[in-house]
Amino acid sequence: MFMSEFDSVLLNIGLNAKNAARKLGYIGTAAKNEALTEMANALILHEEEILQANSRDIVAAEKKGIKKSLVNRLRLSSEGIHQISEALLDVVHLADPVGEGEFWTRPNGLRMQKMRVPLGVVAMIYEARPNVTVDAAALCLKSGNAVILRGGSEAIESNKVLARVIAKAAESKGMPVGTIQLVEETSHEWVHQIIKMNQYIDVVIPRGGEGLIKTVVQNATVPVIETGTGICHAYVEKEADIKKAIPIVINSKTQKPGVCNALETLLVDQCIAESFLPLMGEELEKHNVEIRGCAETCRILPYAVPATEEDWATEYLDLIISVRVVKNVDEAMDHIYQYSTKHSETIITENYSIAQRFQREVDAAAVYVNASTRFTDGGRFGFGAEIGISTQKLHARGPMGLKELTTVKYLIYGDGHIVP
Amino acid sequence: MFMSEFDSVLLNIGLNAKNAARKLGYIGTAAKNEALTEMANALILHEEEILQANSRDIVAAEKKGIKKSLVNRLRLSSEGIHQISEALLDVVHLADPVGEGEFWTRPNGLRMQKMRVPLGVVAMIYEARPNVTVDAAALCLKSGNAVILRGGSEAIESNKVLARVIAKAAESKGMPVGTIQLVEETSHEWVHQIIKMNQYIDVVIPRGGEGLIKTVVQNATVPVIETGTGICHAYVEKEADIKKAIPIVINSKTQKPGVCNALETLLVDQCIAESFLPLMGEELEKHNVEIRGCAETCRILPYAVPATEEDWATEYLDLIISVRVVKNVDEAMDHIYQYSTKHSETIITENYSIAQRFQREVDAAAVYVNASTRFTDGGRFGFGAEIGISTQKLHARGPMGLKELTTVKYLIYGDGHIVP
Incomplete structure (x- = not known):
C-alpha cells in the first residue's frame, strides 16, 4: 500500500491519531474545555517563540518574491497571537455537540438512542494563514476529533511552533498523545498520500485556493468535505x-x-x-x-x-x-x-x-x-466559529460548525430482543 | 473529458437527470404521491410483461450456470410484483422531508431558514435483485431527487421493463422527463464513467457485494455513500x-x-x-x-x-x-x-x-x-423504507431513509442588510 521512505512517518501519524481518537470520543466537555483554555494560555506564554518562527517564514517568503498580499496573510503580530488565543477561548464557550441526541422506543420495547459522536480523525489540508492551525485544532478537539494538520510550506515555521505549543498544552491537561499533529513535510506528494489513508482518516477538509481543493477532491479516497470557491x-x-x-x-x-x-x-x-x-x-x-x-x-x-x-x-x-x-x-x-x-x-x-x-x-x-x-x-449565521464553508451537498452545506464535525451512532437497549 | 462512443448516451442521461432535478426540487408532496401511486398501479397492470422479461433473465442466468441462491434472488413472481407495488404505496405514506426545517432571527433582524431540499441527482449502482430498481426510484422520487439506476447484468431484462413502466407512470402524472432513468448498458466501464460524472450527479450509492462497493469507493470522484459490509x-x-x-x-x-x-x-x-x-x-x-x-x-x-x-x-x-x-x-x-x-x-x-x-x-x-x-x-428502527445501511460516518450512518436523501439550504430574508 505505501511505498516510499516517508511513509513510516505518515503511518505513525495516522496510528497516533487513530489511537487518540479512540479515547477522545468519550472525554467529557469539561476536560476538553480545560485543555482548550491551557492551549490559549500557552500561545500567550510562547508569543516570542511564535513571532520568531513567523519572521523566518516572512523572510523566506520575501526572498522567494511572494506577492505582498500573500506575505501579509502570513504575518503574525503580538496582537494577532492574542486574537488567535481569544478565538480559542471562544471555542470553550461553544456548546459541545457530542453526546446530544434523540431517543425513542419501538413498539417491541426496544429503546433507541441516536447520539452525536465525533467523526474520529480529521485531516485539514490548508494554505498560508497560520491561524488555521490553531482554529482547526480547537474545533476538532472540542468536537472530540483527533486532527492531522497539513499547512502550506510558506507558514511551515510558524505552524511547527504553533502546533507544538498547543499539542503540548492539550496533552498536559490529559488529552491523548496524537490529538493534535502537524505534518511537517510540505511537499505535494505527501498530500497525495494523506488523502488516501482511509485506514486512519475519517474525513479530509481542504481549505484554500481552487487548485488545492481540486487536487484533493479528484484524488482523495478518504471522504472529503469540499469547501470554498464562491462565484x-x-x-x-x-x-x-x-x-x-x-x-x-x-x-x-x-x-x-x-x-x-x-x-x-x-x-x-x-x-x-x-x-x-x-x-x-x-x-x-x-x-x-x-x-x-x-x-x-x-x-x-x-x-x-x-x-x-x-x-x-x-x-x-x-x-x-x-x-x-x-x-x-x-x-x-x-x-x-x-x-x-x-x-x-x-x-x-x-x-x-x-x-x-x-x-x-x-x-x-x-x-x-x-x-x-x-x-x-x-x-454571522450564529453558529460560533466555523471550520469552513461547504459547497457540497453531502454531510454539511454552508458554514460548518462543531456539529458538522460529528456523526451519529445508535445505542440500542434490549432485554433479550430478537427479530421475529 | 469523455472519450468513447457510449459517452453521448451517458451525457444525455446526465443532462436529463439534471434538468429533471431542477424541477423536482419544488414539486409538492401531493403531486409526488400521486405519481408514486400511479407507479404502483402500473406495476400491477404490466405484471405479465414484467414476468416475461424476468423469465428471460432467469433462463440466461441458468444457462450461465449462476449459483442457485443467486438465481432465486433474481426471480420475480406475481406475488413478488404485488409486494413491490405495495412497498411503493408504503412510500406514499412516509413523511416528505423536503421543505422542513428550523428558522431563527439574528440580532440584526436577518431572518434565517434552514430548509431541507433534495440532493439533486442520485446514482444507484446495484446488483442482482430487481426490486431495488423500484424501491430506489420510489425513495428518490419521494425525496425530490432524480435517479440514475444502474443494476446488474443478470437482471437487465427485468430492470428494463420495470424502469420503463415506472418512469412512464411518473411522467404521466407530471413528473419531469428524466426523473427515473435506467442505464441499460451493464458493462463495468460504464460504472467507471458514471461515478466520475460530477457535473451531473450529486451522490453515488453503491449497493451490493464487497467488490462492487470497493470499486465505487476507490474510483468515484462523485461523493459516495458507502453501504454495506457488516462483520x-x-x-x-x-x-x-x-x-x-x-x-x-x-x-x-x-x-x-x-x-x-x-x-x-x-x-x-x-x-x-x-x-x-x-x-x-x-x-x-x-x-x-x-x-x-x-x-x-x-x-x-x-x-x-x-x-x-x-x-x-x-x-x-x-x-x-x-x-x-x-x-x-x-x-x-x-x-x-x-x-x-x-x-x-x-x-x-x-x-x-x-x-x-x-x-x-x-x-x-x-x-x-x-x-x-x-x-x-x-x-425496524422506525424510519420506514431504507435505501441502504451506511457504514461510513459522513452524511449518513446506519439505516438511510428519506431524510438522508436530502441536504439543506439556507434561505435568508433581509431588508437591505449589509455586513458592518
Missing part, C-alpha cells in the same frame, strides 16, 4: 429598491473582496438597466472596482471592459465585477444555474412572488433576499 | 444471562444469514466459556452453523474447525460463525476495534457498567445491549 451573484430585479440594491452590491463586492462569499457577478433586469447601471457604475468606480460588462452593459457604461465567456466563470477574489443585463428572473436564474458554484446568491427586489421563486429555485447553500452575500459565515 | 460481533460477557444470550446469537446468525446485519463472530468471556460454549455449540449445530474457533474454543468444542486469521476478517454471509474466547471486555473491544466494519455490534450482559462501557467505546453505526444485530434496518 456569487446578485440579481437586481426590476422592482428592486435602489436604495437597498446599491449598498448591498457594494458591500458584497468590496467589504472583503478576497473571500469566498464576496460578489463576483451582478445581473441587472433590462427594464431598469438604463436607469440603475449609471448610478451603480458610479458607486463601483468610487470603490475602484473594474467592471467587465456584457454588450448591453458596455453600451450603457462606455467605460466598462467587455466581458468574455471566461469572466462569467471566474472567481476574481479582487476588485473586479462582471455585469450582465438579463431579460427577467428566468434568465437570471438560468445564468446562475450555469455559472454558480452553489455558494451564496442574492436577489434585490420588492416583489414578493419573485423573491419567493428565486429562493425556491436557486440551488445554493445560501439564497438571500435584499441582503449582502457576505453574511454566509458561521459567526 | 458484526456478539460479545457474551461473563455476567450474561444465558437465556438471553443463546436466542440472540442464534437469531443474529441464522434468521437471515445472507444480509449485512447478520452476526459473523461470537466473542465469549473466558470465565463462562467452559459452561456456555457447549450449550451454545449444541444450539448452533441444530441450526447447521459451522463453527470456526480459536484454540480455546476448539479445546472446549472438539468438533469446531480451527479458525485462521482470515476468519476474523470475513463476512461469511452464510451459516458459518467464528468463535473466540476473550479475557474480558477490553480484549473483546480490542478484537472488535480491529476487525469490525463498524456496522452492528452487540453485548450480552447483565452488568450495567460494562454494558455502558461497551456502548460508549465501541465505534459502530449500531451498538446493542441484549438484542439481536438483525434489528439494524430502516423499518
